[in-house]
Amino acid sequence: MATILDIARLSGVSKSTVSRVINNHPHVSEDSRTKVMEAIEKLSFVRNARGVNLRTQTSKTIGVTIPVLDHPYFSPLVGMIAAKCRKAGYKIVIFQTFYSIDEENKIYEKLTENELDAVIITHTLLGEKKIKQRVRDKIVLICNEPLQTRHLDVFSLDERDAVYSSTQYLLKEGRNQLLFCADEEKTPLQRQRWEGFKQAHLDLNKSCTIQQKLSGYSTIEEGILLGDEIFSGHCNHDGIFAGSDFLAAGLLSSAKKHGVSVPKELSIIGFDNHPICLTTFPALSSIQNQTELMVKDLMHCLLDRLEGKKFPTVRKVYKGNLVIRGT
Amino acid sequence: MATILDIARLSGVSKSTVSRVINNHPHVSEDSRTKVMEAIEKLSFVRNARGVNLRTQTSKTIGVTIPVLDHPYFSPLVGMIAAKCRKAGYKIVIFQTFYSIDEENKIYEKLTENELDAVIITHTLLGEKKIKQRVRDKIVLICNEPLQTRHLDVFSLDERDAVYSSTQYLLKEGRNQLLFCADEEKTPLQRQRWEGFKQAHLDLNKSCTIQQKLSGYSTIEEGILLGDEIFSGHCNHDGIFAGSDFLAAGLLSSAKKHGVSVPKELSIIGFDNHPICLTTFPALSSIQNQTELMVKDLMHCLLDRLEGKKFPTVRKVYKGNLVIRGT
C-alpha cells in the first residue's frame, strides 16, 4: 500500500505538497499538482483514513443506537438519519441495544474512546446522570426518547398527548374496558404513554388500574400469542391500545381467529401509522407522528454541534394525531 | 483528555507498561499494575482508539451494505450479522445503497481507505470484475446475493430452485396466467428468480413471456398501487408470484378491495415468510429460507478470513421451501 511518502518521492515533491493536493488546497502550482496526480494514479494510491483520523481527531462517523435493527418504527427512523448523515459526509455505525443496559453502556464507551464524533440515542434505559457521566463532553443528541434533561439536546414526539387524546376518543365512543400494551416499559417514552392513558381516564372520571397495563409486547408474533391468551377465554375488554402497529396487527388476527368481532366488540389502535395498517381487515387505526420533521431538526442541530457552534440546549416536541380507520 | 503518557508519568512507569496493563498482557508486576490502574481511575483515562487503529492497522469494524435500512428481509438479515459481529468484538457500519451504483461504489472506496477491516455485500448491481478491481486485496464476502465469481466467498439462497418449485406447484394446481413481480431486477438474485419462474413453465410445456414480468415493486404501498392497477379493469391473472411478503400483502389487500377472491380466483405467493403472512386474511403462502444458517456459516468464514487463515474460496447455497397457507 503506497503512502503519501511514496507519492512524494515518485513525484519529486514533499509530503506536505502531496497532502495539499489530496485535500484540494489552493496555492499549489499546476506543475506540482499534475506530477502528484500522476504518481497517485501510477501507484494507485488511496489515502489511509486511520492516519487522518489520528491526526485530525475526527472520524466523520456517528453512532446511533437502535433496540433491534429490524424494527418497524426504529428502522425507518435510523434509515432517515443515516441517509442525512451520508449527505453531510458522515458514516454511521449502528448499535443494537436489545433493550439491554449493558449494551447501551458499550456505545457510550465507544464514544469516549473517540471512535465516534457524536452519538444519537433513540431510546434509553439510563437516566440523564448516567449518560452524562459516561459521555462527558462528547456530542450526544436524543432523538425520539422524551428524556428529562437540561444538558442534552432532545427531539421527541408528544407521546403523552397522542395517547391521551386517542384514549379519550375511545372512552367517549363508549369503550370502557381498555387495555394498554407497552413495548419495553422502562423507557421514559413508555412511561409517558401510560401517563396519557391514565390521565385520559381520570379526566373522564373513569377508573384506571395497573391491571390494564401489559408490558413487553411489540412484534406480530407477540401480538398473536398475547391475543390467543386474551381472547381464548372470556374477554371483557372492548378496546386495546397497542404500542405498535405490528403488535396491533397480531392482536387483530388473533381476535378474528377467536371470533371476536372488530370493531364491534373490540377496538384496536396501533402506533406509528405503518403501511401494515392498510393490509389488515379491517384496516388498523393508528397514531401518526411527525418523524420526518423531527429528524430534519435533529440533523440540523447535530451538524451545528459538530461545527462547534455554541447555543443553549435544544428541546423540541412534535405533536401526533390519530388516524381513524376500521378498528 | 489524558493519554497513556499522562498515566505513565503519574504512576511512575513507562508508556509500555501502561500499554501492557491496558491490554492485559502477562508479565506485569502486581505492583505496577495497581499503580497504573489507580492513575487510570484518577485521571479517568480512556484509551484513544484512533491511536490504536493507526498503530495496529485495524479498526475492528466491518461494513455491510443494505438496500434500505427499513427492509423486511434485509433488516433482520443485517441485524443477525451485526449481533454476531458484536459478539466477536467487531462494530458494523451500515451503508444504504438505495440500489444505486454510485452509493455502492462508495462503500468499496471506504474499504480501500482502510476504515473497515472487511465488507459484507448483501446485494449488488456490479459484476465481479468491478468489485474486485475496487476492493483489491481486501476482505469481501457476499451474503445473500448469488454472484457469479470464483474469487470471493459467496453464501446465498437457492432462489432459482425455490421459485421453480413454487411456480410448478401453482401450475400443477391449475393456475395458468401467472404474474412475476420482482424488486430491483438488475441484481443476479432477481435474474435467478425469473429464470426459475421461466424454467418451471418450460418444463411443463407452458408458455412464459416477458409480459408476465413486472419490476420495481417491493413495499406494501407499491403492492397496493400495483394491485389497484391490475385489479381495477378485467384481470386475467390467476396467480401472482410476489418478490416479498410486504408486496404480497399490499397486493392481497388491493385484490380484496376490488372484489377479487383469494385464493379462488387468484393465488398469491410471497417471499421470506415474514410474520406479516399471519396477519392477512387469508394468511399468505410464502417461501421460507435458511437465512440463520447462512449467516452462521458466513460469520464463521469471515472470522477465519480476518484471522488471516488461508483457504480456497467458499461457495455455499441454501435450499428454501414453500410454506403453503391460505393464498
Add this chain to the structure above:
DNA sequence: GTGAAAGCGCTAACAC
C-alpha cells in the same frame, strides 16, 4: 509555492 519538522496516541521489538 514549497519543504522541514513536529506530533496526533498508541503498540511492540529489543535490550537490559
Add this chain to the structure above:
DNA sequence: GTGTTAGCGCTTTCAC
C-alpha cells in the same frame, strides 16, 4: 518485569 525507541500515515505550523 520494565524502559527505550521507532514508527503506523497523515496534517499543519512555520520558515523560506
